[in-house]
Amino acid sequence: MVWSFLRRCCAPIPQRGVIAVMVMTGLAVQYLHRLAFNLAITVIAFQQEVSQNSTDEICSPPEVTEGHLQEQLKAEFSWDVNDQANLLGAFFVGYCISQIPGGILGDIFGPKNVLGYGVLLSGICSILTPISARIHVNALIAVRVLMGIAQGPVFPALSSFNARWALPHERAFLSAFMSSGVVVGAISSNAITGLLLDSLDQWENVFYIYAVLTVLWFVVWYLLAHDSVDTHPFITEKERTKIGDALNVELDVTNVKVPYCKIATSVRVWAMTVGNLGNDWVFYIIVTLLPQYLSYVLHFDVKANGLINSLPYIAMVSVSLSTSKLAEFIVKRGYMSKTIQCKVYLFFANIVPCLCLIFASYAGCDKVVAVAMFVVGFGCLGTVYSSVRVCHVDMAPNFAGTLMAIMNGVGSVAGIFTPQLFAIFITDQTVASWRMGFFSSTAIVLFTSAFFWIFGTSELQSWNSAPKTAHSLVAAEGEEGEDK
Numbered sequence: 001m002v003w004s005f006l007r008r009c010c011a012p013i014p015q016r017g018v019i020a021v022m023v024m025t026g027l028a029v030q031y032l033h034r035l036a037f038n039l040a041i042t043v044i045a046f047q048q049e050v051s052q053n054s055t056d057e058i059c060s061p062p063e064v065t066e067g068h069l070q071e072q073l074k075a076e077f078s079w080d081v082n083d084q085a086n087l088l089g090a091f092f093v094g095y096c097i098s099q100i101p102g103g104i105l106g107d108i109f110g111p112k113n114v115l116g117y118g119v120l121l122s123g124i125c126s127i128l129t130p131i132s133a134r135i136h137v138n139a140l141i142a143v144r145v146l147m148g149i150a151q152g153p154v155f156p157a158l159s160s161f162n163a164r165w166a167l168p169h170e171r172a173f174l175s176a177f178m179s180s181g182v183v184v185g186a187i188s189s190n191a192i193t194g195l196l197l198d199s200l201d202q203w204e205n206v207f208y209i210y211a212v213l214t215v216l217w218f219v220v221w222y223l224l225a226h227d228s229v230d231t232h233p234f235i236t237e238k239e240r241t242k243i244g245d246a247l248n249v250e251l252d253v254t255n256v257k258v259p260y261c262k263i264a265t266s267v268r269v270w271a272m273t274v275g276n277l278g279n280d281w282v283f284y285i286i287v288t289l290l291p292q293y294l295s296y297v298l299h300f301d302v303k304a305n306g307l308i309n310s311l312p313y314i315a316m317v318s319v320s321l322s323t324s325k326l327a328e329f330i331v332k333r334g335y336m337s338k339t340i341q342c343k344v345y346l347f348f349a350n351i352v353p354c355l356c357l358i359f360a361s362y363a364g365c366d367k368v369v370a371v372a373m374f375v376v377g378f379g380c381l382g383t384v385y386s387s388v389r390v391c392h393v394d395m396a397p398n399f400a401g402t403l404m405a406i407m408n409g410v411g412s413v414a415g416i417f418t419p420q421l422f423a424i425f426i427t428d429q430t431v432a433s434w435r436m437g438f439f440s441s442t443a444i445v446l447f448t449s450a451f452f453w454i455f456g457t458s459e460l461q462s463w464n465s466a467p468k469t470a471h472s473l474v475a476a477e478g479e480e481g482e483d484k
Contacts, residue, residue, distance in 0.1 A: 015232060016165040020174050022225045023161055024181035026119050029217050030151050031185025032210045033122040034091065036193045037129060037144070038288055039309065040206065041087065042295040043197050043302050044133070045079045058430055059298055059365035076133075076203075081426060083137055085419035088288050090141040092415030094148025099409025102153020104258060106401040110227030111157035111164075116218060118157070121150035123214030130204030152409070159404035163397040164228045167242070169328070171393055176324035176385040183317035183382075186287070187310040194306015258402050262463040267455050268395065273407045275346055275452025276388045278445040279381065280411035282353045284418045285441060286312060286378050296429040298367050308371055315379030320386075327386040338394060338458040342387045346456075349384035350449045353377035354442040361435035388452060395457070396464040 079087065106114040125147035132139035158178050166174040196206045226232040232240070263269055291309055294300045300308060327345065330336050336344070356377025363369035392403035422437040 015226075016167075016170075016174070018224055019161055019165050019226070020178050022221055023115065023158055023178045024184065025217060026115055026221060027154065027158070027178065027181025028185035028188065029210075029214055030119045030122050030154055031182055032189045032192075032213070033126045033147060033207075034151060035186055035189040035287065036126070036206055036210060038088065039190060039193045039291045039302065039306055040197060040203060041079075041084060042291050042305065044203055045077050045084060077137070079137060081423050084292075085423040086141060087137070087144060088419040089416045090144035091148040091151075092284075092412045094145035094150075095152045095415065096148070096409050096412040098149040098152030099156065099405040099412065100402070102156050102405055104402055104405065106153060106157045106160045106405075110231070111160035111401065112222075112225050112227050114153045115157035115161075116221050116225065118150045118152070118154050119214060119221075120218045122147055123211040123218075125150060126207040126211045126214075129207045148412075152412070153405070155408045156401040156405040159393060160401035163393055163400035166393075169332075171390060173321075173324050173328065175390045175393065176320045179385045179389065180317045180320060183313040183320070186313040187317075190291075190306045190309035190313070192306075194303045194309070197306070198301070198303040258399055259463045262461075263396075263399070263402070263406070266461065266463075268457045268459075268461065269392075269403065269406065271452045271455035271457070272388050272391045272395070272403075273410045274448045275350075275456055276384075276407045276411050277414060278350045278448030278452075279346070279384045279388065281414040281418060281441060281445055281448070282350060282357070282377075283381055284415040285357065285422075285438075286353075286374065286381075288415065288419060289422060290374060293434060297431060297434060298365070298370065300367075311371070312375050312378030315375050316382040318382070319379045320382030323383045324386045339456065342391055342458050343453050343456060345383040345387035346449055346452055348380045349382075349387055350445050352380040354438070354445050356380070357438040358435070358442065361431055361438055364431055388456070391456065391458045395459065395461045398464050 102114055102118070125143050128143045128146075129140065132143045158175075162171060162175050162178065193206055196209070197203055200206065230240075290312075291305055294305045294308060295302070323345065327341050330341050331338050354377075356373045360370045360373035360377075363373060388407070392407060393400045396403055418441070421440060422434070425436040425440075426433045
């Protein structure tokens with residue numbers, strides 16, 4: 001009955017578009033869970049006091065208002081800078097652990113279950129966040145690790161969907177569109193979380209609201225999302241044939257033999273992975289630590305903090321979607337090869353944001369200039385979705401999920417160590433101490449980017465050839481019989 005209704009109402013709609021929308025919204029929901037805590041910690045943790053003997057540049061706090069007093073009353077936990085670094089980095093420990101297993105499972109069993117249950121488990125972790133925080137800081141760290149494990153396979157699943165559903169000439173755009181769920185979720189999480197933390201008496205209600213939203217998404221996901229055109233119950237034959245002919249390859253979702261040795265020894269794979277590590281390093285500085293910089297250094301209240309944190313993501317999605325179309329135009333017209341285009345885009349995705357972070361620190365207490373630099377820098381990060389974030393699909397579409405798992409798994413190491421690196425420099429909340437962290441990070445990102453510029457590629461790799469499936473063999477035998 002349900003399938004009959006969906007066939008009547010939804011079959012005329014291109015199902016690869018439906019899949020893209022569902023993946024995008026799934027990423028948005030999981031980012032609600034991931035980022036809510038990054039903003040909440042600036043409210044629920046008592047702020048570190050700046051040393052009165054410091055000679056570094058210190059921004060004067062605003063006049064105390066009733067809103068500031070209410071915000072200070074919500075502070076509940078005495079977590080020092082190291083506790084906060086551990087809490088912010090804990091998510092990425094789990095995220096790193098589950099990347100490769102999640103990617104392999106997605107390639108073997110299909111990405112639908114991997115992505116769907118990963119987002120659902122994130123919702124459960126949101127419910128556990130306030131409970132564990134009041135038990136012990138280590139209990140909360142464990143929950144953050146579990147949330148990371150749940151979300152680790154999500155991006156590899158996105159790559160599997162892109163490889164299984166996107167027409168070759170649409171891959172860059174669909175990759176950018178599906179990945180824009182990160183930005184949609186980040187904008188929503190920062191803006192809504194800030195408003196809710198400001199307006200609700202109980203901070204934990206934010207996490208419960210997001211959990212309910214996750215359940216609603218999960219129901220729709222299981223009705224509309226499907227692993228491939230072969231398993232889709234109501235796709236039109238026209239679209240099924242169009243996608244199948246364009247891809248010119250049948251993916252075996254039950255018995256894929258992943259060429260682990262060739263992947264592990266491929267300098268092209270490692271170039272892509274290292275280049276992405278640099279991008280993730282900058283990304284996690286802004287995602288994880290920007291709320292603290294705005295709160296502790298520039299002294300924005302939580303509502304303004306959330307809204308301002310949303311601005312860089314708006315810039316990022318705008319740049320991502322517009323530059324993806326430009327990338328397709330450049331390559332299609334032959335102005336650049338796909339490999340050169342990816343390398344040029346990585347300069348804007350990695351180096352320009354680092355420069356903007358440094359410029360923001362030299363803006364000192366000028367809030368307008370500092371925020372403008374954060375917005376411009378984070379906007380440039382959007383070019384990565386037409387660079388290293390799509391190279392793996394071009395290099396080996398049959399193993400896109402596995403490659404994305406490797407790339408994202410290594411990249412998540414940045415999420416673990418960026419808070420730890422900044423904790424070394426931030427002995428007190430001064431502009432100069434943060435600037436040292438920005439300079440150190442720029443050196444790391446420059447090295448990783450250079451590695452990709454030298455060794456990276458977007459060319460199809462010889463080890464991409466997948467074994468023939470039972471379905472393929474039967475089809476081949478049928479064709480031979482017809483020829484006879």
